[in-house]
Amino acid sequence: MERKRRKSLVMEKRKEVLTSLESLGARIYEQMDKGFFPSIEMPSRSTENIYYDPNVRQFILGGKKVRRSARNIRHLRPFTQLVWTAFFSHELTMHRKTSTLRDVYYSAQAYEMSFKDQQESNNIITDLETVLGLSREDFNIFPEERSAVFGDLTIEYTVPGYEGKRLNLTSHPDGVMIGPALTSAEFVKTTADKVIAIEKGGLFTRFIEESVHKKFNAILVLTAGQAPRATRHFIRRLNRELKLPVYIFTDGDPWGMHIAMVIISGSANAAHLRELTTPDAKWSGVWATDIVNYKLPTDPLDDVDVKRLYELQRDPRYKDPLWQREIKTFLKIKRKAEQEAFSRYGLTYIVDEYLPAKLEETS
Amino acid sequence: MARVTFEEISAADFFYRNRDIAGFTNPSRAIFAAIRELVENSLDAAESLKIPPDIYVRLSYEGAVGTGTQVYRLRVEDNGIGVPPRHIPSAFGQILFGSKYKLKQQRGTFGLGGKMAILYGQITTHKPACVISSTGMSKIYKYKLMIDIQRNRPLILDRKIMINKTRWRGTIVEFSLEGDYFRAMPKILEYFKQTAMVNPYANLTFVDPKGRLYKFTRVTTEMPDPPKETLPHPYGVDVELLQRLINATPYRNMLEFLRYHFHRVGDKTAQKFLEFSNIRPSKNPKRLSHEEIVRLMHMLKKFKEFLPPDASCLSPLGENLLRAGIVKELKPEFVAVHQRRPATYAGHPFIVEVAIAYGGEIPKKEGFVIYRFANRIPLLYDEASDVSVRVINSMNWRRYKVAPDMPIAILVHICSTKVPYKTVGKEFIADRPEVRREIANGLREVARRLRRFLTRREHVYREKKRLGIFSKYLPKIAQFSTQLAGKEKAPDVKKLLRSVRRFGTEET
Numbered sequence: 001m002e003r004k005r006r007k008s009l010v011m012e013k014r015k016e017v018l019t020s021l022e023s024l025g026a027r028i029y030e031q032m033d034k035g036f037f038p039s040i041e042m043p044s045r046s047t048e049n050i051y052y053d054p055n056v057r058q059f060i061l062g063g064k065k066v067r068r069s070a071r072n073i074r075h076l077r078p079f080t081q082l083v084w085t086a087f088f089s090h091e092l093t094m095h096r097k098t099s100t101l102r103d104v105y106y107s108a109q110a111y112e113m114s115f116k117d118q119q120e121s122n123n124i125i126t127d128l129e130t131v132l133g134l135s136r137e138d139f140n141i142f143p144e145e146r147s148a149v150f151g152d153l154t155i156e157y158t159v160p161g162y163e164g165k166r167l168n169l170t171s172h173p174d175g176v177m178i179g180p181a182l183t184s185a186e187f188v189k190t191t192a193d194k195v196i197a198i199e200k201g202g203l204f205t206r207f208i209e210e211s212v213h214k215k216f217n218a219i220l221v222l223t224a225g226q227a228p229r230a231t232r233h234f235i236r237r238l239n240r241e242l243k244l245p246v247y248i249f250t251d252g253d254p255w256g257m258h259i260a261m262v263i264i265s266g267s268a269n270a271a272h273l274r275e276l277t278t279p280d281a282k283w284s285g286v287w288a289t290d291i292v293n294y295k296l297p298t299d300p301l302d303d304v305d306v307k308r309l310y311e312l313q314r315d316p317r318y319k320d321p322l323w324q325r326e327i328k329t330f331l332k333i334k335r336k337a338e339q340e341a342f343s344r345y346g347l348t349y350i351v352d353e354y355l356p357a358k359l360e361e362t363s
Numbered sequence: 364m365a366r367v368t369f370e371e372i373s374a375a376d377f378f379y380r381n382r383d384i385a386g387f388t389n390p391s392r393a394i395f396a397a398i399r400e401l402v403e404n405s406l407d408a409a410e411s412l413k414i415p416p417d418i419y420v421r422l423s424y425e426g427a428v429g430t431g432t433q434v435y436r437l438r439v440e441d442n443g444i445g446v447p448p449r450h451i452p453s454a455f456g457q458i459l460f461g462s463k464y465k466l467k468q469q470r471g472t473f474g475l476g477g478k479m480a481i482l483y484g485q486i487t488t489h490k491p492a493c494v495i496s497s498t499g500m501s502k503i504y505k506y507k508l509m510i511d512i513q514r515n516r517p518l519i520l521d522r523k524i525m526i527n528k529t530r531w532r533g534t535i536v537e538f539s540l541e542g543d544y545f546r547a548m549p550k551i552l553e554y555f556k557q558t559a560m561v562n563p564y565a566n567l568t569f570v571d572p573k574g575r576l577y578k579f580t581r582v583t584t585e586m587p588d589p590p591k592e593t594l595p596h597p598y599g600v601d602v603e604l605l606q607r608l609i610n611a612t613p614y615r616n617m618l619e620f621l622r623y624h625f626h627r628v629g630d631k632t633a634q635k636f637l638e639f640s641n642i643r644p645s646k647n648p649k650r651l652s653h654e655e656i657v658r659l660m661h662m663l664k665k666f667k668e669f670l671p672p673d674a675s676c677l678s679p680l681g682e683n684l685l686r687a688g689i690v691k692e693l694k695p696e697f698v699a700v701h702q703r704r705p706a707t708y709a710g711h712p713f714i715v716e717v718a719i720a721y722g723g724e725i726p727k728k729e730g731f732v733i734y735r736f737a738n739r740i741p742l743l744y745d746e747a748s749d750v751s752v753r754v755i756n757s758m759n760w761r762r763y764k765v766a767p768d769m770p771i772a773i774l775v776h777i778c779s780t781k782v783p784y785k786t787v788g789k790e791f792i793a794d795r796p797e798v799r800r801e802i803a804n805g806l807r808e809v810a811r812r813l814r815r816f817l818t819r820r821e822h823v824y825r826e827k828k829r830l831g832i833f834s835k836y837l838p839k840i841a842q843f844s845t846q847l848a849g850k851e852k853a854p855d856v857k858k859l860l861r862s863v864r865r866f867g868t869e870e871t
Contacts, residue, residue, distance in 0.1 A: 026847075029844040
């Protein structure tokens, strides 16, 4: 009963995606058929139209719209690229195939629809997301970068050829890649009671070796630097669907802080999308105050780090006292530390001492 | 104490000792100068009859002398007016004898060039020159001559008279000289090309020592009017000229003297001038003292009411011929020519003709290709010092949409009874304000026309590109939206494409 409901959710999403792509095509078709230059309206993604919404705790787009018209010579190329991308996404979704950002860039050449570079094609895909109000993963385009997950969670695939197949995410000691198949999989059951997200691969492996998943009853997620959107969406689902609290461990520097913040509150780049944030997730370390309290070996902050800290200080997502306190401490001690810094106290110290203390502190 | 001797030297001797000033500086310049002088004489000889010139030049190898220097035999044939038989020896064997000491526009002015070439040939090879000429009457005269340098007299070694069955008319000059053709070759070929450019009514043939044939064929038989002889303009006279006029004049009073010996001076002007300068109209010019002559010259220059010289003594090429010549030699995409109205400097009338050409066979290089001409002679040396080049360099070409790497040729032709050459080498024009202003105004005019051409071209190009973008993308939008919408037939984009076409672009 439960399974059937979930399954139909996935099918429904697919149907919704196909319908919105088709109606976009129909809108353009009709305009042309009536002898008009087709045009599309979409919310503006320029910085002056991006606002932080404290209610949904993420960036959102304001009311400003932009209009792309085929009458305008400067819009013509991106407009055509957008229509092609919609067409291509429709093909993908229709045939339940997936593609990567890079793959889209190359596929375009087969249709004599060259993009100048991949950045251009990525921008057009973001435009399509904005027009449709859907994220690219919904129309089966995934980024190249991959993160991983490990822990006692059983999932059930929905991708063609694997429908109904189940997998326990402890079955591979390197973790399971968070790719298109896992992103669209249903969660079946878990014994875990928390999620620990880790910035770096080294520590993720160490945690698996030290059986952190068992000792702390946790699902481990490797973000591999800035978490890809599929991973952010996956963490959100773990939090929402399985009601698991999320703890994030990053390096002790402004960049690490921001990796945690993007998982929690999203990025300005994704202001046109929802369901990528996990507002209740916690940044558990490494804090600036940890550097002081644990006497970690450090490097000095360089100019870029300091500049970034001042930017974050003014960022509406950072107005919480904890974040402000940590930014101030960084600026005061002018030092930063990586997660590996705990190795000075022995290989297992981070798991035996630091992790339980921090989970305690931030729960 | 050394004995100082004074001796008179003949004109031939003078030029023998100072051949540098006539352009015979070194073996490479000498061969260039020889060809140039004879070709110009031939052009003048044909033009004075208004016959389209046919000129054949052959340079053949005779033997080596030293490193880089060879002996060549030069033969120049024309279909010009011919030289009357009794003048042949002097015309070719006596320096400073000739038909060119008159006030009208001519290519050479010293009457020196051709003889200088023969003199140079004689002193380097010691061989006689051969001259064959006929004025088209019943006989052809053939002379073998040398120049007696010390006495400046022709030495006739042989003379033949032949029956002119075909009524041939023209002159053939053939002589040997030392030279360095291979170093001079680029300039010589450039000389022929540029000569062909400003003489589009001439056939020029050149056979070089390797037997290579260069042929420049006429594109028109239309020719400019030959210049008329003119009297000196009062602004341009000096004491020597006044003295000569006074010696020769048949008139016994100043009024008539002024009226009949000066250009643009009539009865009224003469009277006004005499009043202005306080000279009695009835005064006999032959009674003028030396001081009075000097004063007369100063007064002539001071008087403001003389009319400027008219240009009937000038023979500019004219816009049509200039255009024809440029089109023929450069095959440009665009050409603008402009003839300025006659102007004067120091009492000498002059006319500036300019042209600007774009594309075609004009090479793309940093800077312009500049062609300079004076009285239809190409000026090939000392380009950087020429007033035209200075004017060109001082202009702001960006105002005319000209980019530095565009294939652009600029032509400046100045014709005058006295071309203001800076040096005796006659290779570049002096920077005189009157001349400079005419050149600058002329160039501005053609540059404006070039700008119109470039603007239109750019517009057409942009428009083409713009339409290209629409016709590339609109069908794709139609195709993909049709597939996306699940329709069968793509919407027609022809109407949309038609609507982006702007007025007036159909012609492209």
